[in-house]
Amino acid sequence: MDLVLLLQRIFDALFNSAIYSSLALALVIIFRSTGLLNFAQGEMATFTAYIAFVLLAGPQPRLTGGGLAGLIPGVPFSIPLAIFGAVLCGMAAGAMTERALIRPLGGASDVALVNITIGLLLATNSLMAQWWGTGPRFFPAIFPTGAGQHFTILGARLRYSTVGVWVILLSALILLVLLLRHTKTGLAFRAVSISPSNAELVGVRVGPTLMYGWAMASGFGALAACLSANSVLLEPNMMLRVLVYAFAAATLGGLDSPKGALLGGLIIGLSQTLIPAYVPFIGFELSVLPALVAMVVILLIRPAGLFGTQRIERI
C-alpha cells in the first residue's frame, strides 16, 4: 500500500469531515435541548451562505431574481467579515425559528414538530430558488486555494483551506464548551437539556434558553455552509447531501454529544473517502454506503452511539 497516497486521501477527507462535523454539531445542540431533529438545519445554513454572498457581492447583475438581493445596499464586505455577518444572521434566524415556529407549538408531539422542520426545509429551499435562482454560483474561498497553497507533510499535501476550516471549527467548539461549562447561561442550557420542568423549578426561563440553543446551532450550520460553499458551489440544494452525512455523523456520535458529533463527522468523512479507495467493488458513486455501514456497526455495538448519554438513574 502506498502510504503517501493513504495520507493524501486522509488529508483530502479532512475538509469534508469538518463540514459534516459542523453541521452535525448544529443538529446535536438542538437535539440535546429539545429532543428534536431539525431537518431544516442544512437549508437554513445554505440560506446564510447566500446572505454572505449578498454581503460580498452587493446587488449586482449576477444576482437575478430580484427579491432580497435588491434591498441590500451595495457595500461589498471582505470575505471573513461577510461570513461573520452571515453567521450572525444565521444565529438570529435560528432564534427566530424557535420563537415563531417551535415554541408556539410546544404542546405538539415530537413527530409533528419534526414535520414542521421538514416543511421549513422545503420552504427555505423554494425561497432561495425564488430569490437567487437555482443555478450554481461561484462563492469565493476564505483561504487561499490555488496550486501550491498547502503544507507538505511526509510527501502528502495538506491544503491551507483544510487546516483553516478545522481551526475555525475547533475554535467555535472550544467557545461553545467554555460557554456551556463556565457560564450561568450554559449551566441553564444544560439543565434545560436534562429536564425542562425541573429547570423551570429553579427559575430558568425555558423558552429563551432554548432560543439561545437554536441560535448557537444555527451558527454552526452557517459556518458549515459558508466554509464549504467555495468547493461545492453555492446553490439551493448545496447542503442536502451534507445534511444526510451530518445526520449519520450525529447518530454515530450519540445525538446528544458534541464530542460525538465531531468524531462522527471524522468517521463519516474518512470512511466515505477511504473505503471506496481500498474496497474495489465500492465505487465513488456508492460512497454513501460505507458511511451507512459504519453507522449500523457502531450502533449495533453501542446503541446510544459513541458518546451518547446512557441515562443514569438511581432511586
Place this chain on the structure above:
Amino acid sequence: MVDDVFDEVGLKVEDLHASYGAVEVLRGLNFEVAAKGVSVILGANGAGKTTTLRAICNMCSTSGKVTLGEEDITRTGTAEIVRRGVAHVPQGRGTFPELSTMDNLMIGAYTRKDGEVRDDVERWFEIFPRLAERQDQLAGSLSGGEQQMLAVARALMCRPRLLLLDEPSLGLAPLIIEDLFERFGTLNKETGLTMLIVEQNANLALEMADYGYVIESGEITLSGSADQLRNDPAVQEAYLGA
C-alpha cells in the same frame, strides 16, 4: 373565602381547582400556611397532594386564587414564582442526574444576583458533608438519601421564603427519613423558613408540623393543629397505622 387562621399568612390558597384534561383532580381547596410555620398536607396515594403543589406553582391548569404573602401569584408563570421566593422540591426530587452535585447547587442559585452564592454552597457542604465529598460526582450516582439532601439544598440555594416539599420521605430508609425531618425542623427554627410538606408518612410529618390538613379525592376533609390531628381517631386509623 376563608378566614385567616394565622396571625401572619405565608401562603393562602382559595377555591383551588385543577384538572388534567377533562378529569378534575382538585375540587376547590382552601387552606393556609402560617408564615414561618410548618404545615403538612396528609393524603393517600392519588389524593391530589402532588397536584396541589404543582397547582401552587402554576405547573398545571388551575382556577382559584393563590396568594404568597401579599402577592397574588395565581397567574404568575412557574419560573417567575421561583423568583418571588418559592422553592419546590417536586416528587422525584427535581435534581439533574447528569449534572454534578456542585452544578446542581449552582443551578439552584440561578435566580440570584448577589455575590454570596459560593458562601451558601460552603454552608450546605458543612451541613451535609457527604455532599461536599461528592461535589464532582454526577447527582444521578448519589444514594437516595444523598439525592434528597441535594434536592433540599438545591431548593434552598435560591434563598426562598416558602419551601414546598413533595413526599420527601419517599423511597428512603426509616433512619434517613428521621434524620431528614430533624433537619427540616432545625431549618425552620433557625431560619424561620415557611414550609409546606405533603406526605403519606404522617408520623414524622405531624411531629414536626404546627398545622395540618387531610386531603381526600381532591378535597380537604380535615384540618387542625398537629396535635389535634394526631389525636383524631380517623387520622390515627388512616395515616398513623393505629
